[in-house]
Amino acid sequence: MESSTAAHPFIVRDCGFGVMEFINTDTVIDGSHRSIGALNILARKFKGVVFSLQPQCRLTPDVGPQLKLISEKTILKMAYQNEAQVPFAHDFAEAFAAPDDAVCSIKSAIVIEKVIKDFADVTPFRTSALNILDMLKQPDISFDKIQKGIIDEPLLIARILQVANSAFYMRRNPVDNIENALAYLGLEGIRQVLVQLIFQSLATKYFAHQKDKLIHGECCAHLAVKLAERKTKDLMTLGKIRVAALLHDVGSLALQFCYLDEYAKALSRAVSEKLNILTTEKEMFGTTHCDVGARLATEWKLPDYVKTCASDHHSIVSGPFDKIVRPVICANAFLNSAIDKLPGLDFSPLAKEFSVTPNTSDNEARMELLAFFTETMKSFTPESA
Numbered sequence: 217m218e219s220s221t222a223a224h225p226f227i228v229r230d231c232g233f234g235v236m237e238f239i240n241t242d243t244v245i246d247g248s249h250r251s252i253g254a255l256n257i258l259a260r261k262f263k264g265v266v267f268s269l270q271p272q273c274r275l276t277p278d279v280g281p282q283l284k285l286i287s288e289k290t291i292l293k294m295a296y297q298n299e300a301q302v303p304f305a306h307d308f309a310e311a312f313a314a315p316d317d318a319v320c321s322i323k324s325a326i327v328i329e330k331v332i333k334d335f336a337d338v339t340p341f342r343t344s345a346l347n348i349l350d351m352l353k354q355p356d357i358s359f360d361k362i363q364k365g366i367i368d369e370p371l372l373i374a375r376i377l378q379v380a381n382s383a384f385y386m387r388r389n390p391v392d393n394i395e396n397a398l399a400y401l402g403l404e405g406i407r408q409v410l411v412q413l414i415f416q417s418l419a420t421k422y423f424a425h426q427k428d429k430l431i432h433g434e435c436c437a438h439l440a441v442k443l444a445e446r447k448t449k450d451l452m453t454l455g456k457i458r459v460a461a462l463l464h465d466v467g468s469l470a471l472q473f474c475y476l477d478e479y480a481k482a483l484s485r486a487v488s489e490k491l492n493i494l495t496t497e498k499e500m501f502g503t504t505h506c507d508v509g510a511r512l513a514t515e516w517k518l519p520d521y522v523k524t525c526a527s528d529h530h531s532i533v534s535g536p537f538d539k540i541v542r543p544v545i546c547a548n549a550f551l552n553s554a555i556d557k558l559p560g561l562d563f564s565p566l567a568k569e570f571s572v573t574p575n576t577s578d579n580e581a582r583m584e585l586l587a588f589f590t591e592t593m594k595s596f597t598p599e600s601a
């Protein structure tokens with residue numbers, strides 16, 4: 217950080233990711249003040265600038281039009297405590313009380329834009345799976361239309377048959393043609409298969425070097441399904457839980473892919489200082505893997521339960537997909553503390569929902585689930601290892 221002098225009555229702070237904080241230290245800043253000239257130069261070089269005013273600092277009204285022009289060159293945000301410091305409207309630059317919140321807001325926009333851009337390049341296979349997934353949202357969709365949609369996709373057909381015959385869908389007689397597979401899996405089953413195929417295609421293309429994280433997703437899916445099976449046998453619900461768990465950390469995979477070194481720093485700080493990973497991600501990227509995951513799920517038009525799970529798996533909130541998200545929350549919290557050595561979420565408030573012991577306390581139910589997860593881990597074999 218540069219210190220302010222009479223010649224340069226401002227301080228600039230490099231916040232990373234092409235974002236600068238420009239801290240004004242003078243008392244009155246008018247349109248001809250040195251700060252405005254310097255800000256103009258920074259705006260041309262940096263993706264984002266936070267224009268911060270210290271408490272003694274106020275702007276004059278003629279600064280407004282100049283800031284508007286500057287906001288056309290960079291993402292401009294303002295940080296000040298008191299409205300009297302800025303005597304003009306500035307809908308071109310969002311205002312924050314805390315400069316760090318303004319920095320986070322810009323970093324988050326830059327990071328999410330890059331992630332979306334980096335994952336915009338799709339393979340033909342993934343595009344076709346996405347198109348069919350989109351097609352499944354149409355109210356008048358029929359098996360006939362789906363069949364026509366995939367007729368020229370032998371690889372996709374082969375994968376659908378493979379999944380329809382997998383242990384999870386537990387078919388006694390092998391399904392050997394696409395008509396039977398569609399009839400057996402149903403629309404919801406097909407949707408689940410397509411989401412899995414899209415994810416596997418992404419995993420092969422982008423996340424091959426993140427084996428540990430892919431295995432974490434698979435293990436979370438195994439534990440979450442086994443936990444939910446204590447209370448339901450509904451195959452479609454269990455299928456959704458499996459898919460939601462497989463993809464729950466897609467935001468983390470994407471952030472690591474786009475920002476390998478920065479993500480490693482955020483992760484190692486969380487492990488060494490026993491901090492919540494969301495806290496260290498927010499400091500580093502201005503956003504979290506939960507927000508990035510939800511954004512990608514929206515971008516790829518994945519089902520709403522997948523998006524909700526990507527966004528909410530580190531918190532206990534109620535919503536329409538609780539039956540699907542809650543087993544994932546518990547399984548992920550267990551894995552975070554038992555395997556990843558990260559502070560895991562205290563899932564005690566949810567534990568009783570999955571306990572098989574009558575009249576148990578929250579804590580006893582949590583202990584029961586920890587023992588259950590430890591035992592269930594023994595039957596887990598990763599596919600992507």
Ligand SMILES: [Fe+2]
Pocket residue numbers: 464465468505529530
């Ligand atoms: Fe996560």
Ligand SMILES: [Fe+2]
Pocket residue numbers: 432436464465548
């Ligand atoms: Fe996770």
